[in-house]
Amino acid sequence: MNRRLEFLGEMGLAPLWRLRARDAPPAEEQNQAAPEFEAGTVSVAAPATAVPPPVVTLEAAPAAAAGADQRSLRIARLTLDELKAEVKACTACGLCKSRTQTVFGVGDESADWLIVGEAPGAEEDARGEPFVGQAGKLLDNMLAAIGLARGENVYIANVLKCRPPGNRNPEAGEVARCSPLLARQIQLVQPKLIIAMGRFAAQTLLNSDASIASMRGKLYRYQGVPTIVTYHPAYLLRSLPEKAKAWEDLCFARATVAGGTIKK
Template identity: 55%
Template sequence: MLREMGLRLLPPVSVAEATGRETEAAVEMRVATLPDTRAPQALAPAASPVAAPRVLGDRPAGIESLDWEDLAQAVAGCRACGLCESRRNTVFGVGPARADWMVIGEAPGENEDLQGEPFVGQAGKLLDNMLRAAGLDRRRNVYIANVLKCRPPGNRNPEPQEVAQCEPFLRRQVALVQPRVILAMGRFAIQTLLQSQEPVGRLRGRVHRYEGVPVVVTYHPAYLLRNLQDKAKAWADLCLAMDLMEGVDA
């Protein structure tokens, strides 16, 4: 291309070689027109800022031996994952200290974060109606808790490290409540308790176990509000848990 343009390509020479054959100005011009074979730097895109990895704090020691009061305080002061930075309130649980029934959900939502109680708002009303139909009440004979005690921002799905950090609190709650049956509601609660990646539909209709306690799985009330056709399935799951309780009591 250079020859076609009438230019002659000259081999590069050093300033030392040019001394005595060309003027200093000509040498500088020749050097200035040589191609720059160095890796481009000025035109390289600026590197995107990389967020520093989140450092998890330590959970309180001895969770497995805490009583109700100390466990509640441990949850309230927990900073073992990043959810502590955006929560308004921790959501510990509600119900009697000992109960035959235990309901376990996934994580607090906006209303739960504001009130500090699990399953409030429209999903909570639906759950209360379901429990009432079974002769149950969150203040009297059923204990309700979530796997996570803090709300994920924007109600996003829980992350594995968040579940791993929080699950020991739930395990201790189960040990203190000593339920005869657990009703697990929603995919993340079910997968956490059962250590399974199976969808809810494949886990329904049979009895599982968590820490030795029988577990019946069903859909989350928030899901049922969006999928009314599955309310009958959720009622069937609740009936399975009631039948199980009758067998246990017998």
């Protein structure tokens, strides 16, 4: 890894995503040239394949829909305020014992864009907000690169509402118990597009065990909502070369929304 990037990373200054020289191009320009962007202060060559990849629409069966139980059916009828209260008091899995607080979600509750991540980490658990810390900063920079901002037509949530101890991976039972809460949250926000960030979010929403690499570049639907998959910002912090692929995914997302082929 570039030593300067490493140093900037240690200083908490990298990676920053910033369009250079001009604003994000209109959708019709995306087939001509991808804008350059910077990671930290080091220019990153524009991805050669920043053109949105071919769209393959796949309807995913939500995991929660299979074998819905009484709890799931009750949750599916809650209002947003009732859902917040449900999450706050939830003891449906063992994570309730170790959490500091639940992390419901943040942002515009009628946003067009919904970001779904994995689970709260230590900082999220302490602050009660998803995607804070370095990964949160990178997410904010990624959103800014396509003209979006946290809380402005963007809503951010996680698959799990409570922190797994030691930031371990979520367990299947925890994901299963928490999925009805996320499903209802998505129904209530009614986004135009979901971006599933990271393996757990993608696999949970799309009821798949496929890898991120194989799911990227395709347009899925979760409960009818167009859904795309990309890497989690925490992973991108550790794997800078993958940022070019994440940029492709963001271009794909932006083109999908701008293309007007999806309906709310």
